[in-house]
Amino acid sequence: MIEIKNLSKAYKKRKVLHHIDATISNPGIYAVLGPNGSGKTTLMKICMGLVLPDEGDVYIYRESVRASIQYRRMVSYLPQIARFPDNLKVKELLQLTEHLRGKAQRKEMLMELLDLDPYMDQLFRNLSGGTQQKVNLVTCLMYDVPLYLLDEPTAALDPVTQIRLKEFIQHERERGKMVVLTTHVPHLVQAIADEIFFLLYGDIYFHGSVEQLIGAYQANDVEEAIARLLMYEQEKVKI
Amino acid sequence: MRKILQYGFIDLLRSKWMMGYGIVFFCLTSTILYLIGDFKQVIISMMYLVLYLIPLLSVILGIMYGYQIREYIAWVLSHPVSRKNVFMGYYLSLSLVLIIYFLIGMGIPFLIAGVLHSTSADAFAFLLIAGIVLCFIFSGIALWVVFGFDHKLLGLGMGLLIWLGMAVLYDVFFLIAVIAYQDYPLEIFAIVASMLNPVDLSRILLIAHLDLSALLGYTGAVIKSFFGTNGGLIWICAGYLIWLIIPVWRYMHITSKKDF
Ligand SMILES: Nc1ncnc2c1ncn2[C@@H]1O[C@H](COP(=O)(O)OP(=O)(O)OP(=O)(O)O)[C@@H](O)[C@H]1O
Ligand SMILES: [Mg+2]
Numbered sequence: 001m002i003e004i005k006n007l008s009k010a011y012k013k014r015k016v017l018h019h020i021d022a023t024i025s026n027p028g029i030y031a032v033l034g035p036n037g038s039g040k041t042t043l044m045k046i047c048m049g050l051v052l053p054d055e056g057d058v059y060i061y062r063e064s065v066r067a068s069i070q071y072r073r074m075v076s077y078l079p080q081i082a083r084f085p086d087n088l089k090v091k092e093l094l095q096l097t098e099h100l101r102g103k104a105q106r107k108e109m110l111m112e113l114l115d116l117d118p119y120m121d122q123l124f125r126n127l128s129g130g131t132q133q134k135v136n137l138v139t140c141l142m143y144d145v146p147l148y149l150l151d152e153p154t155a156a157l158d159p160v161t162q163i164r165l166k167e168f169i170q171h172e173r174e175r176g177k178m179v180v181l182t183t184h185v186p187h188l189v190q191a192i193a194d195e196i197f198f199l200l201y202g203d204i205y206f207h208g209s210v211e212q213l214i215g216a217y218q219a220n221d222v223e224e225a226i227a228r229l230l231m232y233e234q235e236k237v238k239i
Numbered sequence: 240m241r242k243i244l245q246y247g248f249i250d251l252l253r254s255k256w257m258m259g260y261g262i263v264f265f266c267l268t269s270t271i272l273y274l275i276g277d278f279k280q281v282i283i284s285m286m287y288l289v290l291y292l293i294p295l296l297s298v299i300l301g302i303m304y305g306y307q308i309r310e311y312i313a314w315v316l317s318h319p320v321s322r323k324n325v326f327m328g329y330y331l332s333l334s335l336v337l338i339i340y341f342l343i344g345m346g347i348p349f350l351i352a353g354v355l356h357s358t359s360a361d362a363f364a365f366l367l368i369a370g371i372v373l374c375f376i377f378s379g380i381a382l383w384v385v386f387g388f389d390h391k392l393l394g395l396g397m398g399l400l401i402w403l404g405m406a407v408l409y410d411v412f413f414l415i416a417v418i419a420y421q422d423y424p425l426e427i428f429a430i431v432a433s434m435l436n437p438v439d440l441s442r443i444l445l446i447a448h449l450d451l452s453a454l455l456g457y458t459g460a461v462i463k464s465f466f467g468t469n470g471g472l473i474w475i476c477a478g479y480l481i482w483l484i485i486p487v488w489r490y491m492h493i494t495s496k497k498d499f
Binding site: 011045048049050051052069070072073077079082083084085086096097099100101 | 242245246250307310311313314315316317318319320321322496497498499
């Protein structure tokens with residue numbers, strides 16, 4: 001369960017989030033959308049205590065992310081860009097993760113799902129971009145926790161892996177998990193999202209289901225709805 | 240903190256740079272011992288290594304390691320670990336590994352040469368203590384610089400500047416002050432100024448306790464008369480304490496407020 005209360009964040013002078021309020025309390029898949037630089041990553045980093053808000057707070061399972069660290073046992077975070085200690089093999093990287101946060105429940109299962117076994121003994125930094133993203137996914141998803149924060153999970157993945165990941169995420173929802181993800185892929189949103197939060201100008205510009213978004217902009221699908229939403233905004237700015 | 244300490248410690252212990260640091264000390268100490276032989280003389284030469292080389296190498300290695308940590312620190316912090324423990328853990332691993340390689344590099348040749356059975360055993364102990372304290376102080380300074388400056392080159396330059404200031408420029412300014420204010424009592428000035436510079440504090444500690452004061456004439460006499468006493472020792476410990484606390488406190492403060 002996530003409660004965002006009056007959350008504001010600016011980097012130096014650049015306002016990124018402006019008095020945001022939102023609550024997510026039921027299991028499901030929640031998509032955080034918005035153009036580049038709209039603050040999706042910032043929002044997730046605040047939830048993980050990596051970025052400190054200027055105002056307001058986020059409560060995850062009723063714990064303040066400013067004050068507590070225990071809630072992170074129930075959350076697994078996938079960073080948009082994976083940065084791990086240099087010079088580690090994939091195997092060592094996973095061991096280090098387990099050293100930091102304890103034994104993972106389903107490491108082998110995910111290694112197999114993402115075809116990573118052949119890369120176990122290679123250095124992480126020598127892997128292809130997509131393979132690095134798969135390792136990134138394993139370090140996050142190998143923990144069986146109630147809440148996942150996934151920052152562009154399908155970025156750089158090939159289509160087969162994207163489908164497997166999508167099914168994995170849907171399966172997690174069926175198991176009662178809460179998954180919050182950001183993405184720039186409209187049909188992924190259309191296929192799996194239960195609710196959409198659209199960030200724009202530091203605000204939650206739209207919040208509702210996929211059907212509500214499509215209906216509100218009289219579009220045929222999510223892609224068209226987002227395009228119309230943004231075009232409509234540009235028109236408004238011109239006037 | 241135990242987890243980060245464990246990881247950072249092993250990571251650094253295996254680092255080629257750190258091993259190189261140990262080897263440098265080992266080679267220099269062995270060579271000087273071999274060439275000079277007399278413990279008293281050797282310890283005087285080693286004093287300069289401890290005073291100048293430890294701060295320099297601690298700062299450089301610390302800054303390089305610090306920027307390496309910065310690359311992936313967000314990933315560490317996204318786990319159920321507190322910032323305070325993570326950053327304290329990294330500070331302790333850095334200083335402990337520097338100290339271990341210093342102790343191995345300098346200690347082993349001396350022990351083999353039999354320093355413990357000589358009259359210089361006390362002086363040797365002071366040398367080790369000064370080295371250990373300087374490792375702690377300058378790893379704190381290094382990490383403070385790393386998280387205070389986002390650019391690696393700028394940080395490295397800053398670190399070198401701090402070293403240069405304490406090891407070289409301080410003496411120059413001191414000399415200028417001595418010449419400019421010949422008519423005033425210099426002892427008090429020297430005593431107060433020493434607080435500003437951990438390298439100078441260490442130098443004074445060593446001069447006062449290595450039986451070197453006679454070699455240094457008037458300055459030596461001044462140092463011995465004040466810093467050789469218990470009061471002087473307390474003064475030096477207080478100075479050390481300030482220098483142990485301030486950089487680490489700033490480093491912990493900066494990292495507690497930073498976005499990663
Ligand atoms: N550490 C930082 N320092 C300064 N500005 C930052 C920092 N991190 C992010 N920003 C700025 O904050 C804004 C929001 O960035 P954020 O990464 O949250 O966007 P995003 O919605 O995730 O974008 P994308 O879709 O490209 O991933 C951007 O304008 C970015 O330049
Ligand atoms: Mg982003």
